[in-house]
Amino acid sequence: MIDPKQYYKAQQLEHRNILKVLQKKEFNLFIGRLFLGFSSLSLLIWGFYTKSIGLGLGGVISLLLFIGCVYWYKSNLNKIKQCKQILKAVNNELLYFKGEFTAYNGKDYVSAQHPFTYNIDIFGESSLFHRINRTITQSGSKQLASFLSNVGCGKHDILQRQATLDELEKQHDYLIHHKSIDEIESKKIRFSAENYSSIFNIRTLSFIMSLSLFILISCWGNLFTCLFLGKSLILPIYILASIIFINGIISTFYFQKGNKIILKLKQLISLSESYAPIISLNTAITFKSNTLKEIQSALLLHKKNLKELSTMNEFLGFRNNVILWMVSNTLFLLDVFIFIKFIKWEKKNLSELHDLEDTIGYLDALISLATYNFNHPNAVTPQIVTSGCISGKNIYHPFMTFKEAIGNDFTQEESIITIITGANMSGKSTFLRTIALNIVLANTGCKVCAESFLLNASIKLFTSMRTQDNIVAGKSYFNAEIDRLESAIDYGMKHPSTLFIFDEVLKGTNSEDKLLGSINLLKFFSQKQFMVIIATHDLGVTHLEEEFGSDKYINYCFEIELTTPILYSYTINRGICKNKNASFIVNKMLESKIKMNNDIEEK
Structure with missing residues (x-):
């Protein structure tokens, strides 16, 4: 390794x-x-x-x-x-490796309405996207965001991405060379054929081209014949001069009219030149996985199409030299020939060129994911199944990879509600994000932060962990939380195979009302056979396991030791937490302030 x-x-x-x-x-x-x-x-x-x-x-x-x-x-x-x-x-x-992330952080993809990305730091500063992103194209950035925003992708898609990333991860030098290519700015190009009928009548121009070429060849033939036979050259020279004159008039007439095509061609050439390094790099390497082979085949096809485009542009470069332009157009109507050729090329290939951005973007995103795998040699490839929910051994938070992360063993079964209790700062919220982030990573095809990890590929994800009020919209914190819970229920009814992760629901009301509301909510989830992991300080909800059995509700806890300083184990265990730290910490703080005040008075 x-x-x-x-x-x-x-x-x-x-x-x-x-x-x-x-x-x-x-x-x-x-x-x-x-x-x-x-x-x-x-x-x-x-x-x-x-x-x-x-x-x-x-x-x-x-x-x-x-x-x-x-x-x-x-x-x-x-x-x-x-x-x-x-x-x-x-x-x-x-x-x-020092915790400094230099790439775009994905802040434009942040959405508080998304089922899970807002709550578990998928986008934004120091987010999962920020840590993974190595994309050099805008389409690659969007594709990576799409990978990280979708779970429940299905076993086939996940396994296919795993195989692709496994191959890319081993191509260390290739990954570096791809990431060293200059970032490619998005080109605002219409990827649909323009209507040039108001400027060019293709049939008429093609006829004129063919007729002009035929007359020109005939004239040259007659000229050399007359010269060889010693006959008068006046007529062939006259005809030749006439056709050159007519070609000159036609070329001059279309010189300005062709600017629309010239502009479009220049845009496409600019796009071609920006993607050229990626195309060259990826058509010179041998791939084994089906996904990479398909990408390579598509790039080879586009390489051929873009070569034709480049050739047209080289001929149009004659416009920069008056003498070359005059000779090539008075003799051969070169501009008109290129215009006709481009219009035909555009109708045939332009719509396919739009696929080039998507193809390169997809590859670009895969390279970011493969780099993440390579940078985390201790991560493991998750086992993908089609039943159950999740199960893992020594699962740890992806953001704690280069620190002394504490892992936990955990299994979430179908139709089970897991209730997690614990004191403040004991690790409940971090654990919830640990589970959610590793589910997201597994769905992208990436390795996960665990000793072993099993995932049902059809499981969707919905979280409620970071609710905010909105003063401008006149929405209180409690209203925002109720809206989020309502969205969760609607999502669960539409997607039965969904894992819900909640952190301290109904925080915006009093303790007694909160407990009653939480119990009613969990009973509803159980009736609908929702899979739920919920962290709470309300020990009252833990009685649901005793009342209805561990096949419906199951209690876990993060325990602490009330010593000075407080000892946090950050390990999850079966059962209900016994120690609380809020009053203990407040009392210690007050004792410290009183002692400090007494010391000041004594002085």
């Missing part, structure tokens, strides 16, 4: 050394370029004035070496840029 930190440190050292060599080479090529440029110019001028063939030849050789030096200098600059980008990617990974 490769230690990820040691791997990144080795890559950092290796590429620092490579960069030093390349920078030294850059200096030498810069000096060589100046010397050869000056030498070639001097030798050519000196040879011209002295009429020396040797000096002229030396000047030509120096000029060729100068051109080669310019090419090597540019190539070396590209290598330096790539090396720096790889170093940046490696340094970002090393920062990750």
Whole structure:
């Protein structure tokens, strides 16, 4: 098993050394370029004035070496840029192990109405998304957000992603090279064929093109025939001049009209150039998993289509040179030919080009997930089943991976309501998020933070742990909580295989009313055979296990020891908590303040 930190440190050292060599080479090529440029110019001028063939030849050789030096200098600059980008990617990974996350944190995906993402820190600063995200495309970021926002994906999809991530995780250098590619900005392009009928009549233009080409070839043929036979050249030259003149008028007429196509073509070329490094990287590697093979096949197809686009753009580059434009259009109507070719290409391929963004985005998101797996060698691949709910051994919080996390064994059965009691800060809320986050990770195909983990692939997730009031909307904390519980019930009725995770329900009312409401709520959940994990301070609800049996309700607790300081074990056990710490902590605080005040008065 490769230690990820040691791997990144080795890559950092290796590429620092490579960069030093390349920078030294850059200096030498810069000096060589100046010397050869000056030498070639001097030798050519000196040879011209002295009429020396040797000096002229030396000047030509120096000029060729100068051109080669310019090419090597540019190539070396590209290598330096790539090396720096790889170093940046490696340094970002090393920062990750220090708890510094440099990528986009997904704050735009935060939604308080989502069934679970808002409550368990999926998006936002230091969130799960923030820790996993290595995407370099906007479509990749959206796809990663989609992965983390959906559970109950089904056994087939999860196993397929597991196999894909397992293969990617082992391609360490490939992962680094992908992450070193410049971030690609989203291009605002209409991925539908434009209607050019108001500018171009394709049939008419195609006819004119064919007729012009036929007449042109015929004229040249007649011209050479007359020249060979010694006949008059006036008529063929006249016809040739006429067709060149007509072609010139047609090309001039469509010069401005073609700007709409030129603009669209430039946008597509820009998109093509931005995706070129990803396409090149992923078409030069051999994949084994079906998902990656399908992605590679799609990229190869797009590579061919984009090559055709690039060729059209190169020909349209003749517009930048007046002489080239005049010759190519008066003789061959090149602009018109390219316009017709592009319109046909657009109808055939443009809708498919939209799929390129989705394909690259999907791969981009998978690489982020694979990097997460590689960075967590102690995590395990969960076992995916089609019955039960969840069961795990030594399950720990994904955010505590690089600290001394305390794991817990836990099993949640179908149609069971698990009631967790414990003092403040004993670990109840952290445990609830531990379960929820590992369920999310398992559904993405990622490894989970546990010694072993079993998950029913059809289980959905709904949480209520972070309810907020809304003064502007006139909604109190209690109203917001009731709305959330109502949403939970509606969600459960629609999705029977849902695990509900609640943290201290009905906090916005008095203790007696809260207890009665909580008991009625849990009885309703039991009647509907909902799967529920609930953390609460209300010890009264724990009597439900004794009253209805452990096949419906089951009690767990996080216990503490009321010593000075208080000892928190953060381990879950069967039963009901016995110790409370609120009054104990308040009394200790008051004792400290009284002692401090007495000391001040004595002085």
